[in-house]
Amino acid sequence: METVDCKQKLLIQKKKMKITVRVHNGMSRCHALEVVESDLIYNVKAKLKAKVLFIDDAIIEYDNKPLADSCALKELHIQEGGQFEARYPNLIFVRSLTGKTMRFLIDDHFSDTIIYSLKEKIADEIGFSPDVQLLVYGGKQPKDDCTFADCHIQHGSILYVSVRLLGSLRQIFVRTLTGKKLSFLIDGHFSDTTIYSLKE
Structure with a gap:
């Protein structure tokens, strides 16, 4: 009797099934996965890693309930x-032209966050001030004073950033003794710029 129970448990653990995970990152794509009932949500995320960016940061939901990574599929009776569903609460992803992908946690009032405040966060990462950044989302360049709601930016959305240096504009950075980084745009003859004019 005990041997039969053990065999049944092994069969349950090895029983394969297909599930789908809809990833809400601005594109809302579905991914089909083959799993076994003994898999944890952690294992589901591991299977998605090759297909989905920053899946470890996502919250997996089933039947509108968030699931812990330690939750086993067999407990859900699926x-x-x-x-x-895979959601990224309060997270935004930004890709640069160099291929670097940055993640930003947006604290409160996600929908009311303005584009310029996101650019300020990006500036700390890439070293270029908000004034020379070009952000693109959904093929459009949102204005600095637009909110995420205005631009239909959702939790987990991916934006793209490039840097615009027009004509003879050059950007330099000065770090203060307190560690604060200051950014300045120099117009005209960059090599002829004096330290005194920079201090002004």
Whole structure:
């Protein structure tokens, strides 16, 4: 009797099924996965890693309930074809032209966050001031005073940033003794600029 129970447990652990995970990152794509009932949510995320950016930061939901990484699929009594949701609460991703992807946690009032405040966060990462950054989302360049809601930017959305240096404009940075980084745009003859004029 005990041997039969052990065999049944092994069969449950090895029983394969297909599920789908809809990733809400501004594109809302579905990914099909093959899993076994003994898999944890942690294992589901591991299977998604090759396909989905920063999946470790996502919250996986089933039946509108957030799941801990330690939750086993068998506890959810899911059926073949069960659908899960992956969401990124308060997270935004920004890709630069060099291929670097940055993640930013937006604290409170996500929808009311303005583009310029996101650019300030990006400036700390890439070293270029908000004034020379070009942000693109959904093929459009949102204005600095637009909110995320105005631009339909959602939790987990991916934006793209490039830097615009027009004509003879050059940007330099000065770090103060307190550690604060200051950014200055120099117009005209960069090499002829004096330290005194910079101090002004």
